[in-house]
Amino acid sequence: MTRQITVGNVKVGGGAPVSIQSMLNTKTTDVEGSLRQIKALYTAGCEIARLAVPDMDAAKGFAEIAKASPLPLVADIHFDYRLAIAAAEGGAAKIRINPGNIGGEERVKAVVDCCKEKHIPIRIGVNGGSLDKKLLEKYGHPTAEALVESAFSHLELLEKYGFYDTCVSMKSSNVPLMMAAYRLFASRSDYPLHIGVTETGTEYMGTVKSAMGIGGLLCMGIGDTMRVSLTADPVREVEVAKTILKAAGLRKSGVNIVSCPTCGRTRIDLIGLANRVEEALKDCKKNITVAVMGCIVNGPGEAREADVGIAGGDGCGVIFMKGELKEKVPYDALLPTLLSYIEAL
Numbered sequence: 001m002t003r004q005i006t007v008g009n010v011k012v013g014g015g016a017p018v019s020i021q022s023m024l025n026t027k028t029t030d031v032e033g034s035l036r037q038i039k040a041l042y043t044a045g046c047e048i049a050r051l052a053v054p055d056m057d058a059a060k061g062f063a064e065i066a067k068a069s070p071l072p073l074v075a076d077i078h079f080d081y082r083l084a085i086a087a088a089e090g091g092a093a094k095i096r097i098n099p100g101n102i103g104g105e106e107r108v109k110a111v112v113d114c115c116k117e118k119h120i121p122i123r124i125g126v127n128g129g130s131l132d133k134k135l136l137e138k139y140g141h142p143t144a145e146a147l148v149e150s151a152f153s154h155l156e157l158l159e160k161y162g163f164y165d166t167c168v169s170m171k172s173s174n175v176p177l178m179m180a181a182y183r184l185f186a187s188r189s190d191y192p193l194h195i196g197v198t199e200t201g202t203e204y205m206g207t208v209k210s211a212m213g214i215g216g217l218l219c220m221g222i223g224d225t226m227r228v229s230l231t232a233d234p235v236r237e238v239e240v241a242k243t244i245l246k247a248a249g250l251r252k253s254g255v256n257i258v259s260c261p262t263c264g265r266t267r268i269d270l271i272g273l274a275n276r277v278e279e280a281l282k283d284c285k286k287n288i289t290v291a292v293m294g295c296i297v298n299g300p301g302e303a304r305e306a307d308v309g310i311a312g313g314d315g316c317g318v319i320f321m322k323g324e325l326k327e328k329v330p331y332d333a334l335l336p337t338l339l340s341y342i343e344a345l
């Protein structure tokens with residue numbers, strides 16, 4: 001088991017539930033706009049939000065935002081250690097740095113001392129795209145070993161100053177590479193891991209890559225907190241993250257929909273129906289499985305495992321509960337009837 005750190009009111013590692021993070025795409029100087037986005041993320045189920053702090057004006061904005069934020073905030077810092085200190089003093093619940101790019105050791109020590117005093121953890125964010133030159137020369141290109149070596153060298157630097165309240169990420173846009181790096185690191189260390197695939201592309205590609213990379217690691221028991229990166233609204237990142245957690249069996253709340261791919265036996269608009277069922281139940285907090293199946297060949301079988309389900313017929317369908325046939329209904333009445341059964345659960 002990994003050791004545990006605390007980010008605001010969220011425990012990360014040490015057996016705590018895998019938490020969902022996202023990153024704002026507003027300007028940190030835009031306090032109102034940023035708070036609006038944080039609230040949208042919070043409502044969607046985000047648990048930790050990260051903001052870029054590229055200059056002192058942003059650090060001031062960060063402090064204002066932190067005062068009113070319902071979520072613990074992570075300050076994302078590159079190059080200037082003074083920004084990390086300003087963010088820590090301005091209410092950051094965690095600082096994300098790459099110790100390799102914030103100057104000499106004394107600057108790293110200044111950040112460490114400040115975080116220690118404020119009891120704020122640090123995330124070391126190693127990235128395949130910005131690996132140390134020396135490591136690139138040694139390994140030729142970013143490899144899992146190179147990412148892990150980079151993470152350990154940064155950890156050693158923090159440990160030298162007595163700082164252990166750290167979590168680590170080793171992201172890459174290459175899914176097999178990031179998976180190999182996290183696996184290698186997890187076999188050698190108990191520092192908690194922030195997992196993610198970076199620069200994933202558009203929403204569709206990003207969802208596939210994140211489901212593979214993050215979902216794959218979660219199924220191996222690796223990962224303590226996660227961020228899905230999408231070139232899309234950050235709220236979508238949270239929705240995808242929740243779905244990945246659900247698919248990995250790590251979040252039970254909310255509806256699990258199983259639906260068949262349809263085939264030549266399908267006699268109703270099952271694709272449309274499955275989408276309408278998903279939409280109607282997206283805010284339902286009941287921990288249930290709902291089956292939407294095209295026909296009675298596999299329908300009742302799948303529906304037996306489900307709390308409630310539909311199996312399509314010719315222009316109609318039947319409702320099952322735990323495999324037990326309840327009633328036959330015309331196609332148009334299938335959705336409202338299904339919802340009324342769910343309501344009663």
Ligand code: SF4
Nearest residue numbers: 260262263294295298
């Ligand atoms: Fe085809 Fe029926 Fe299977 Fe759906 S459940 S894929 S309609 S056989």
